[in-house]
Amino acid sequence: MRSSPTPYPKHFVGQALWLYYRFNLSHRDIEDLLAERGIIVSHEAIRLWCIKFGALYSRRLKRKHRGYGDTFYIDEVFAGVPDHSINGKQHYLWRAVDQDGEVVDVYLQAKRDGTAAKRFFRRLMKAGGQEPRKIVTDKLRSYGVAHRELIPETIHSTKQYENNRVEQSHEATRLRERGMRRFKSVKQAQRFVTAHAAVHNLFNLARHLVSAEHYRNLRITAFSEWSRAVI
DSSP: OOOOOOSSOHHHHHHHHHHHHHSSOOHHHHHHHHHHTTOOOOHHHHHHHHHHHHHHHHHHHHHTOOOOOSEEEEEEEEESTTTSOBTTBOEEEEEEEETTSOEEEEEEESOOSHHHHHHHHHHHHHHHSSOOSEEEOOSOHHHHHHHHHHOTTSEEEOOTTTTHHHHHHHHHHHHHHHHTTSOSOHHHHHHHHHHHHHHHHHTOOOGGGSOHHHHHHHHHHHHHHHHHHHO
16 A cells, blocks of 8 residues: 655655654644754644554554564553543553563553453464464453463463563653643554554664664664655
């Protein structure tokens, strides 16, 4: 699927979306940043670009993703700030990351029972291409149900503090949600977290683990992949 025409060059659109999903910026912030560079576009146009192209770009990035590790850290939290609801209804944000901090999947559901857990596990196996060697969760019983019925051969750990990796991964979404003054709908929330995760994975370069030169090379590669996604 190719993106439909826009009166602006695609690299302008790509730059706006990269800024929005990569940093904690509002549409108005990006309007000003682009204006400083001589690109005159309204914040409303940027908002519509995010709706129109965000899902498309994230799908392209997922297709080119290099794959995930063999250990998944899984967690679910209330979605919606400050009252843990979206449009007055309670929802849960399910998230899984691998041992390298890559977001395997993030998915909004109305419940966190066994059925919801199994639905999320099926998404994880589809995203990962195979069963993980190990999963790490908290002690929510729903995880045990999904584990026993879908991936009984996978190691399942519920040790205290071992799941901190995915719990910390929620923080970036929480920060953005507060900046947006809550998600307006489940559809908007799912659209945002999906695109946000795809961009996070692309620029998850483990800066603290590599030399400055290696990091710069990785960043050049990431920018090249992003450019190909927005063409």
